[in-house]
Amino acid sequence: MVVSLHPGGQAAPAAPAPPPAEVLVLGVGNLLVGDEGVGVHAFRVLERETWPPHVRLVDGGTGGFHLLDLLCSHARIILIDATRDGAPPGTVAQFRARVAADFPPALGAHDIGLRDLITAAALLGPLPEIDVITVSIAELKPMTLELSAPVAAALPEVSRRVRTLVG
Amino acid sequence: MSTRIVVDPITRIEGHLRIEAEVKDGRITDAWSAGTMVRGIETILKGRDPRDAWAFTERVCGVCTTVHALASVRSVEDALGVAVPPNAELIRNLMFCAQYLQDHVVHFYHLHALDWVDVVSSLKADPAEASRIAQSISNWPKSSPQYFHDLQKRLTAFVESGQLGIFANAYWGHPAYKLPPEVNLIGVAHYLEALEWQKEIVKVHTIFGGKNPHPNYLVGGxxxxxxxxxxxxxxxxxxxxxxxxxxxxxxxxxxxxxxxxLAIAPFYLDWAEIGGGVSNYLCYGDLPTNGFADVARFKFPRGAVLDRDLSKVHPVDPHDPDGVRESIDHSWYSYNGGEGKALHPWDGETKFNYTGPKPPYDNLNVGGKYSWLKTPRWKGHAMEVGPLARMLVGYASGNQEIKDAVTETLAALKAPAAVLFSTLGRTAARGIETRLIARWATEFYSQLLANIRNGDSRTFTKEKWEPATWPAQARGVGASEAPRGALAHWIVIKDQKIENYQLVVPSTWNASPRDGQGQRSPYEAALIGTPVHDPTQPLEILRTVHSFDPCLACAVHLYDDRGGRLGAASTAPVL
Incomplete structure (x- = not known):
């Protein structure tokens, strides 16, 4: 059995150098608590679509510190995450993050909050350009793997926005 | 008069953890530990294909994403009687070691060090003196006066920007900080270097597991x-x-x-007498060197130490129905057999029964049910799990490598073995085992290369892969040692599907509520006697709780006897 691997850094197989402007599309969240996992659900939708070679899709899950290398090794990032901002569930919004404080506070189900991670990245060097696409959710639902109907209905819009951003 | 302090840390692992402590005359007289977020993974798994369970359990926690996957595949292999090929065991061991190295270093520098290292004080350090100290304790190349000078400039800029949590939210200047400014500067320098370094080691997971976070595992290899x-x-x-x-x-x-x-510990030897807690230690053992069935040849020996008696190791078998049992007298669950029962995880039940106050609330009803964690006991004993338990069980087992590593560290600190039973001992034990893990990883790596050179490239056995080959009913245990301690998954398979699945995780052992007999669990016991210099800045509570590596950022809210809020402070953020 042969599994295709995509190790980072020097371990990459001898292939042509990646395009200089690789864009990282990172979906984050916890799949085990319902709508909170919308970022990972979005990743799964995007994964089934066709993308230009400079687009790298990653399931960030509840990666915490494990995501720091990805954050520090891309100049351009599109991040997809859930937010509990009081807007109707399924509302898709987008903003350009400049400092750690721009990020929504952790929802409580990610392990290390994004804000903490961005802070860490800022300590190590200049922050990448980060566009954040958020999907509003109403609540965390323990023991639910499926998205609620309004949040699931937002996925095509997320995909459309990612496509616009990657150009 | 006693004061009730509530530490309600916003932990993002294993749900939320909350500590309530009574303080009288500057010392903690009693404490309660509560998990305030429900875990429901067991319910999600019922009825699924056992070969898929790892992919769900792995998502429980993002800090050590591999450990639940490993315990899960082992539980299925144990149930079906599958022995994985030697290379698979070696690769699992290498991923295990990479996880430990990353996790323990991140814990020391990013989750625990700022309980001991005062960032603001480091701004006053003399870079030349910091350089002299650094060069006297290590030949690490980044230690010139210029290096510390430049670093101090960077730090000053961070602090002045006011945007970075780590430099804003803490108890800087608290009298419990004892390090000279130069040692503080070295600590902060290495905080940043460790952050950079930890990005690299986890690439081992990407290489062997195909992706990171949440690398791939496989039943059978x-x-x-x-x-x-x-x-x-x-x-x-x-x-x-x-x-x-x-x-x-x-x-x-x-x-x-x-x-x-070793440079920081001598300034805090008073913490070798604080935070001991329960006197029993449990380790399932891990890092097989001759297949998982040969427990005697694990690098971390399996066993239990009771009453701190290091002359005796009690045998442990996670299959034993009278060994590990969980009760719910103080937990928000109900059992079909009623309260007071203690169930072995194969017979475990996950039926929620929240009877606590409606949030937001001031205090939990600690006389009744007060946590989402069940209370695990081993043969009725409250057991501490984690690095200290592993080192003590290894030491008591007469394991030479572990004995030497422990003895060497104690000699460097000029301290007797008794100092291990403490907050400082727990933090030291984590460092000692990290050193061992780093050495063992090299052994596993050489062994893997030797196997490949000898023509053995097997990484998977498909024997028992097909559900048609399984018995109608089977049950197994996947035991492991996660960085935070003994971890096991118990699985019951019926008609090729998961009939029951129970996790007993390290935090459940350490952070659980009291049992029906009123015995405190490790966090609760360890806090008793801990000094609290200033109840509005309970740095000392954080030191002891963080020494267990609960991996949490804390927001502390303070309450008086009548439940009114005294004040609030945000403490020891993750970053």
């Missing part, structure tokens, strides 16, 4: 092919890269982590 000439397999180039990552890890541990630990 590992999901990667070994072929030194094949571009898409684990080839010579990738193996060489893994070797370099472990070499760098060993260098970081030997030249940065351990020297820092």
């Amino acid at each position: 590992v999901p990667c092919a070994l072929n030194i000439d094949e571009a898409n397999a684990i080839n010579a180039e990738r193996l060489a890269y893994v070797g370099r990552l472990f070499e760098e890890a060993a260098r970081f541990v030997e030249q940065v982590y351990l020297p820092d630990l």
